[in-house]
Amino acid sequence: xxxxxxxxxxxxxxxxxxxxxxxxxxxxxxxxxxxxTDSHPTADEVFLNVRDDVPGIxxxxxxxxxxxxxxxxxxxxxxYGDGSARYDGRTDDHHHVRCLxxxxxxxLHSHVDAEEVxxxxxxxxNFRITGYRLxxxxxxxxxxxxxxxRTH
Amino acid sequence: xxxxxxxxxxxxxxxxxxxxxxxxxxxxxxxxxxxxTDSHPTADEVFLNVRDDVPGIxxxxxxxxxxxxxxxxxxxxxxYGDGSARYDGRTDDHHHVRCLxxxxxxxLHSHVDAEEVxxxxxxxxNFRITGYRLxxxxxxxxxxxxxxxRTH
DNA sequence: ATCCTTGCAAAGCATTTGCAGTCAC
DNA sequence: GTGACTGCAAATGCTTTGCAAGGAT
Numbered sequence: 188x189x190x191x192x193x194x195x196x197x198x199x200x201x202x203x204x205x206x207x208x209x210x211x212x213x214x215x216x217x218x219x220x221x222x223x224t225d226s227h228p229t230a231d232e233v234f235l236n237v238r239d240d241v242p243g244i245x246x247x248x249x250x251x252x253x254x255x256x257x258x259x260x261x262x263x264x265x266x267y268g269d270g271s272a273r274y275d276g277r278t279d280d281h282h283h284v285r286c287l288x289x290x291x292x293x294x295l296h297s298h299v300d301a302e303e304v305x306x307x308x309x310x311x312x313n314f315r316i317t318g319y320r321l322x323x324x325x326x327x328x329x330x331x332x333x334x335x336x337r338t339h
Numbered sequence: 340x341x342x343x344x345x346x347x348x349x350x351x352x353x354x355x356x357x358x359x360x361x362x363x364x365x366x367x368x369x370x371x372x373x374x375x376t377d378s379h380p381t382a383d384e385v386f387l388n389v390r391d392d393v394p395g396i397x398x399x400x401x402x403x404x405x406x407x408x409x410x411x412x413x414x415x416x417x418x419y420g421d422g423s424a425r426y427d428g429r430t431d432d433h434h435h436v437r438c439l440x441x442x443x444x445x446x447l448h449s450h451v452d453a454e455e456v457x458x459x460x461x462x463x464x465n466f467r468i469t470g471y472r473l474x475x476x477x478x479x480x481x482x483x484x485x486x487x488x489r490t491h
Numbered sequence: 492a493t494c495c496t497t498g499c500a501a502a503g504c505a506t507t508t509g510c511a512g513t514c515a516c
Numbered sequence: 517g518t519g520a521c522t523g524c525a526a527a528t529g530c531t532t533t534g535c536a537a538g539g540a541t
Contacts, residue, residue: 208520208521209514209515209516209519209520209521210515210516211515211520211521211522213521213522229505230505230506231505243522243523245522245523245524246506246523247506247507247508247522247523247524247525248521248522248523250505250507251521251522254507264420266418266419266420267418268416268418268424270504270505271504271505271506272505272506282459284463284468286466287469293463293465293466295459295462296462297458297462299455299459300455303451303452306449307434307449307473307475308475310447310448310449311445311447311475311477313445313479313480314436314438314445314475314477314478314479314480315478315483316436316475316476316477317439317477317478318477319473319474319475319476320473320474320476321451321459321471321472321473321474322471322472322473323459323460323463323470323471324468324469324470324472325463325466325467325468325470326466326469327465327466328465328466328467331467359495360496361494361495361496361539361541362540362541363495363496363497363539363540365496365497366496381530382531395497395498396497397497397498397499398498398531399499399531399532400496400497400498402530402532403497403532406532422529423529423530424530424531
């Protein structure tokens with residue numbers, strides 16, 4: 188547990204240094220929380236949880252910290268049409284499944300075949316492709332069981 | 340030209356009737372504009388363009404019309420983190436390429452192999468999958484040439 | 492005649508920003 | 517000591533909503 192937290196601090200410090208930014212308690216707490224969860228929280232959810240570690244932190248600072256982490260490549264921002272953006276502390280190559288009823292997001296531990304991606308990239312003339320994003324949509328078991336699928 | 344416009348009207352009328360909604364000049368103009376462009380416009384862009392056809396139309400009505408079309412399955416809403424949502428009048432199965440510098444969106448006329456998609460769906464236990472969405476990101480030739488890639 | 496839709500203006504909500512005080516380096 | 521960061525509150529920008537007048541069936 189301690190080694191994990193320490194590892195996270197080291198990662199954050201070096202990422203921040205590279206861009207002339209400073210290590211702060213607030214950024215560290217946001218980073219720690221993001222890494223410890225797989226719930227893809229919204230900024231507000233991060234705010235509520237991080238308060239336990241840093242009582243006086245403001246929502247604006249959480250937004251700024253999240254943006255900083257995304258800028259450093261230590262987190263990813265997921266945006267869907269509904270409500271607020273969600274943040275992902277996992278930086279390895281993976282995709283997501285999203286529930287159309289409750290909005291929850293889960294990780295998908297399977298990739299698209301690299302050759303398949305290349306084929307798609309080749310079809311995008313006029314663009315220099317730097318990345319891609321794939322998302323499955325459907326209904327999670329909980330919502331499906333409650334018949335919420337029909338109402339959305 | 341006339342036959343296309345007439346076809347669009349018929350499509351819209353029947354789609355609206357199915358859900359007890361009414362055919363109006365405003366909805367028709369929004370639908371016509373969306374079908375005629377491949378620029379994936381924002382609500383505001385639709386508003387500015389549709390004004391030529393329906394001078395007194397309001398932005399709120401454009402939003403409502405777009406939502407109605409999406410509800411009928413006659414358009415799709417594309418949301419990214421930056422600024423406003425974009426709308427797509429094409430309802431056939433296709434994907435998009437988005438420029439990270441200027442935000443423009445283009446159609447991608449190539450699909451992921453069906454078997455590949457099935458494999459991914461199978462890895463999403465706890466979900467009943469109903470669809471998927473793929474998006475390539477990168478820089479369009481214009482932004483790339485102007486060196487805008489670096490600043491974003 | 493019914494009840495859906497429009498246009499307007501106001502409200503709502505997520506996110507960003509300006510700035511004075513504070514902190515990291 | 518310098519310049520970056522925080523917290524607060526106000527501002528912003530996109531989108532939605534309430535409502536009276538108008539329009540489609």
